[in-house]
Amino acid sequence: MSPVPPPSKQIPVIVLAGFLGSGKTTLLNHLLRACRGTRIGAIVNDFGSIEIDAMTVAGQLGDSTVSLGNGCLCCAVDASELDVFLEKLARPAARLDVIVIEASGLAEPRELVRMVLAAANERVVYGGLVEVVDAAEFDATRERHPEIDRHLAIADLVVLNKTDRVDGAARARLRSALAALAPGAAAVESVYGRVDPELFFDRRPAGERVGQLAFDDLLTADDAHPGAGTCDGSCTGSCDAGAGHPHASYDSVAFTAGRPLHPRRLLDFLDSRPEGLYRIKGFVDFGAADPRNRYAVHAVGRFLRFLPEPWPAGAERRTDLVLIGSGIDAPALRTALDRTPVTDDPADLPDERSMWGVLRYVADVPDVPDVPDASGAPGPAAAEPAMAEPAAEWTGEWTGETVPGG
Ligand SMILES: Nc1nc2c(ncn2[C@@H]2O[C@H](COP(=O)(O)OP(=O)(O)OP(=O)(O)O)[C@@H](O)[C@H]2O)c(=O)[nH]1
Numbered sequence: 001m002s003p004v005p006p007p008s009k010q011i012p013v014i015v016l017a018g019f020l021g022s023g024k025t026t027l028l029n030h031l032l033r034a035c036r037g038t039r040i041g042a043i044v045n046d047f048g049s050i051e052i053d054a055m056t057v058a059g060q061l062g063d064s065t066v067s068l069g070n071g072c073l074c075c076a077v078d079a080s081e082l083d084v085f086l087e088k089l090a091r092p093a094a095r096l097d098v099i100v101i102e103a104s105g106l107a108e109p110r111e112l113v114r115m116v117l118a119a120a121n122e123r124v125v126y127g128g129l130v131e132v133v134d135a136a137e138f139d140a141t142r143e144r145h146p147e148i149d150r151h152l153a154i155a156d157l158v159v160l161n162k163t164d165r166v167d168g169a170a171r172a173r174l175r176s177a178l179a180a181l182a183p184g185a186a187a188v189e190s191v192y193g194r195v196d197p198e199l200f201f202d203r204r205p206a207g208e209r210v211g212q213l214a215f216d217d218l219l220t221a222d223d224a225h226p227g228a229g230t231c232d233g234s235c236t237g238s239c240d241a242g243a244g245h246p247h248a249s250y251d252s253v254a255f256t257a258g259r260p261l262h263p264r265r266l267l268d269f270l271d272s273r274p275e276g277l278y279r280i281k282g283f284v285d286f287g288a289a290d291p292r293n294r295y296a297v298h299a300v301g302r303f304l305r306f307l308p309e310p311w312p313a314g315a316e317r318r319t320d321l322v323l324i325g326s327g328i329d330a331p332a333l334r335t336a337l338d339r340t341p342v343t344d345d346p347a348d349l350p351d352e353r354s355m356w357g358v359l360r361y362v363a364d365v366p367d368v369p370d371v372p373d374a375s376g377a378p379g380p381a382a383a384e385p386a387m388a389e390p391a392a393e394w395t396g397e398w399t400g401e402t403v404p405g406g
Pocket residue numbers: 018019020021022023024025026027053104105106161162163164165190191192193279281298299300305389390
């Protein structure tokens with residue numbers, strides 16, 4: 001009997017990687033909003049026990065969004081878990097054109113790529129590795145995590161994000177550093193992840209670059225995950241199986257509160273956060289201090305930003321935060337956070353002025369169009385952002401540029 005031929009149309013699976021806070025979710029949100037009829041399936045692999053990224057991915061996508069939950073996909077025993085999710089997304093009824101896996105900011109992209117390549121599902125094909133780089137934090141991150149060089153070396157597309165946070169000279173320097181680190185990869189700059197979606201939907205960079213990242217290379221790589229096969233995939237960062245991965249030395253703290261937080265006390269907590277606490281993300285309920293809005297909070301390094309957005313209809317009023325850092329005292333952080341909710345003491349009720357500290361970190365949200373279509377009109381999906389973002393002009397112009405040396 002002859003083997004069953006693979007289906008004619010295979011769905012590219014793109015791995016979207018990048019260090020903590022580099023802008024992966026922002027970019028994925030942009031793609032989902034600017035897709036113009038292209039059907040995208042998203043797999044969000046979050047780190048920490050609350051799935052903040054899954055909550056922020058635009059529109060929630062219903063059946064098309066699969067969050068892998070707590071832990072790091074790269075630690076899964078084998079690719080079977082990923083296969084289950086890919087199977088679900090690749091079924092013909094879902095009619096997807098592309099699947100994007102947003103890796104945890106601490107995932108080892110090589111492992112994720114290997115898993116996609118090894119996927120049993122014949123309806124999917126590996127579509128390339130996109131590495132998002134935070135222009136403002138790149139040097140510091142690279143110092144702490146030299147393995148970033150290894151990630152860039154296998155990238156098919158490098159997105160130099162947050163270029164609004166650096167000047168022209170720094171941008172040029174970063175571009176040439178990335179050219180050396182990611183030879184052969186296309187490079188593109190962006191602000192708030194606003195890259196041309198065509199880069200993701202119509203191109204299959206890896207297919208055209210056989211040799212850069214071949215299946216065999218990955219299977220025989222001698223620097224493979226030393227602990228692969230020993231972790232159940234539910235690690236929260238202290239798992240030994242991840243030794244050698246960026247997350248090996250990281251811990252996460254998940255904090256949930258049903259009571260509103262006191263703005264002043266939360267600000268005190270944030271202003272005094274320890275150096276090693278690299279990333280904070282989530283949603284805050286300030287209760288009576290602003291009953292209309294919940295506040296998305298993002299801290300990356302010393303950068304802090306609050307983004308108010310109206311509470312979704314029917315959403316439970318509560319606070320969910322994930323804190324990720326290295327060398328952090330998790331119990332002490334939890335104790336400090338436990339002190340931030342408002343108490344029953346009437347004198348403790350926040351007033352209007354209590355919000356001033358928070359408002360210092362709220363960005364203006366000018367009304368700018370998203371990536372224009374061929375007619376110059378703003379994309380239709382741009383009208384309904386799921387998460388308020390400080391908007392910025394799209395500067396992620398596709399240059400088709402291949403970095404010298406490639
Ligand atoms: N100034 C500036 N901020 C940005 C840009 N892109 C993203 N951000 C902000 O950076 C923070 C982190 O962005 P995310 O998209 O959540 O980053 P991430 O890589 O998904 O983060 P992890 O899931 O923790 O790894 C958020 O506050 C974003 O609004 C940008 O181009 N410029």
